[in-house]
Amino acid sequence: MANEQTEQTQDLEQEQLEHAEQSQTEPTVEDLHTQISKLEENLKLEKARAANAIYEAEKVKERVEREADAAKKFAVEKFAKSLLDSVDNLERAIQAAGEEESPILEGVKLTLKSLTTALEKFEVVAVDTENGFNADLHQAVGIDPTAKAGEIGNVLQKGYTLSGRLLRPAMVTVGQ
Incomplete structure (x- = not known):
């Protein structure tokens, strides 16, 4: 999942560099709106990934707590x-x-x-x-x-x- 995020980040940076090179001149309003919509989509994706990571971390924490309780209970x-x-x-x-x-x-x-x-x-x-x-x-x-x-x-x-x-x-x- 980390590799996938890194690749998408690199792709986004590459697109931005290509876009900047192509439009050395003044960017148009349409170009800016397109760029804003792409950035908003990427922001939504990253927010979803962050929420998923938090959810997974909570599940791991709960599982570790359950296992620790069971280990304490049956240690004797x-x-x-x-x-x-x-x-x-x-x-x-x-x-x-x-x-x-x-x-x-x-x-x-x-x-x-x-x-x-x-x-x-x-x-x-x-x-x-x-x-x-x-x-x-x-x-x-x-x-x-x-x-x-x-x-x-x-x-x-x-x-x-x-x-x-x-x-x-x-x-x-x-x-x-």
């Missing part, structure tokens, strides 16, 4: 994914303890609560497994003969989303 993805192993281990420790209450178990529960609260602060949320199987959020790893068709029988590993985007699918068994 790898970090959050690595923390999910710790959440899983703490949940297993609580399950292994059973019903026996002890200060250690209470500490593990508080640690798990603290970790899940921190994850939720950054929009890391557990995937819903109560409302049936959803192939977009759940990964079926087996069949549960006791569950109804299309429903989740057993959750083997919780799934999580980050700002609505799937971070890790829930590993589940499904009824047939």
Whole structure:
């Protein structure tokens, strides 16, 4: 586009030089009107190009802002994914303890609560497994003969989303 503008500018200058050479004498009113109309057309063209360039610059600015927002939003993805192993281990420790209450178990529960609260602060949320199987959020790893068709029988590993985007699918068994 810049080359095209340069060429048109050079063509206009060339025409003006040729016109000036041809009319070394006094220019006529008709010649001046012709020159004015050409200049007005070129001015309209340049105004349209300037408006188009401003429009394109705004679009680029908006796209860069959207991409930056998305990058900020999902920058914690790898970090959050690595923390999910710790959440899983703490949940297993609580399950292994059973019903026996002890200060250690209470500490593990508080640690798990603290970790899940921190994850939720950054929009890391557990995937819903109560409302049936959803192939977009759940990964079926087996069949549960006791569950109804299309429903989740057993959750083997919780799934999580980050700002609505799937971070890790829930590993589940499904009824047939």
